[in-house]
Every structure is written in C-alpha cells, then in structure tokens.
Amino acid sequence: MKKxxxxxxxxxxxxxxxxxxxxxxxxxxxxxxxxxxxGGGKRATNIASRLGIESKMVYGRRVTNAETLEVITMVYGGLVNKNIVARLQALQVDAIGLTGADINSIMSEKRPIKDVDFGFVGDVKQVNHNGVNKLIEANFTPVFCAITHDGHGQLLNTNADTIASEIAIGMSHIFETSIYYCFELNGVLRDVHDKNSVIKHMDTNLYAELLAEGVVSDGMLPKLENCFHALRHGVKTINLGNTSMLSQENDSFTRITL
Known part of the structure; x- marks a missing residue:
C-alpha cells in the first residue's frame, strides 16, 4: 500500500x-x-483585535460568532494559506490551498450547544478521500486550513489537530497513513521540566501507565486522546515533536502506535 x-x-x-x-x-x-x-489562531486573534473584534476562548477553544468566522475565513483560508502555498511553490512543491468546502473534501456539522455555545464550530463527519486522492494522483500537494463546511453553504471553524487526524483516517482507505504533529516541544516529555526527557515510543499500555502516574495531563491529554482515536480508526503511526523530526537526522521525538 502506498504511504x-x-x-x-x-x-x-x-x-x-x-x-x-x-x-x-x-x-x-x-x-x-x-x-x-x-492552523493560524494567533494571527486571527491579532487581526481580529486590530479590527476591534474581541476573541473569546473557552476551555482553550475559540468561540466563533459570525464576525469571528469572517476573520478566520480571511486569515486561515486567505492570508496564511496562500502565503504557505506560495512559499511551497518557490521550493518546487506544486501545492494547492484548500478549505474543507473545496471539492467537498471535509464535511462537518455545527457543534451542538451543551454547556457552551461555540457558535460556528464544526465537528468533522466525513472526508472525501476519493476527491483528495484525485489531487494527489495529479501530483498536487494539498494544503488544508482549519475550515470545513456543512454541505448547506455554511463554513465552520474546526480544530486543526482534528482535521489532520480525520484526513489521515479518511485517506487510510487508500494509503498507509502517518501523522506528524509539529509543535514547540521535542515530543511527549516524561518530565515537563526537562525538554530532553522525550518518550520515544508510546503505545496504549504505556499511555495507561503515564495517565495513572499523572505524567500526561493538561493540554497534552486531548492531543493524545485524538492520537489514539486516529490509530483505532486506521492510521498507522503518529509522531509528535518539533519540526526537525521531518529530517532523517533526528530521532528524538515521540512515535505513537497501538
């Protein structure tokens, strides 16, 4: 199977x-x-502030009213996405910038109101793996921003980590898929005060042990739950670390498998 x-x-x-x-x-x-x-949340917050639009966060998630959705669409789908695409073209990568609405690639539904009304926030329901595969077969490299749609003309703000995992799950019908979550740490740390205490391999058994010991907590919890969800639904491996893990010279990152 292709990777x-x-x-x-x-x-x-x-x-x-x-x-x-x-x-x-x-x-x-x-x-x-x-x-x-x-993603692009920091840039969106900055531009919203310059436009006099207050950004509201609950549980680390952005509340997306109609004004905020306009800013997010401009920033994610326009400013950030097209700058990345242009820079990739300069590096000889034939990139194509997309939202989930393009080629009906990522369908979502508006998150139901429970304790909090997050507004125009979408939870992914379906990835059009055949449509995305047509782009890949045509030698294009898709660049997705964190926007999906509901199939009825409504754009929705969607968590970028979730989009990555759902695309990987969807494309696993055709490919052996792996996810690389690039962030500021070297990986999942056994000791948060020691940036070099990287756990190089984690499976479900070790994850359960780390949870019991309280090693994994706070913001890392939802990220890892997202990872294991993807692995249980067809994704082969997931990697967490700084961007240098994309280089063959660096092996100091966390690889997660079932």
Missing part, C-alpha cells in the same frame, strides 16, 4: 518567519505523498 504523510503545524511556527521557512524546506524535502494542515 501518505499528513503534517500539521500550529501558530507558533506560522508566527515565526525563520521557523516557518525552515519547516517548509523540511516539508518540501519529505519523500512520498504528503498533505499539510495548518
């Missing part, structure tokens, strides 16, 4: 020109079929 790498980057990389350029060079050199997924 496909899904690489996700967050706002810390996007906001650092040097880090972004270094990452895109590594991504361009990544062998085989690949997809890039990006």
């Amino acid at each position: 496909l790498s899904i690489v996700k980057i967050g706002g810390n990389i996007i906001e650092d020109e040097t880090a972004l350029n270094a990452f895109l060079k590594l991504f361009s050199n990544l062998e085989g079929y690949k997809i890039l997924v990006h």
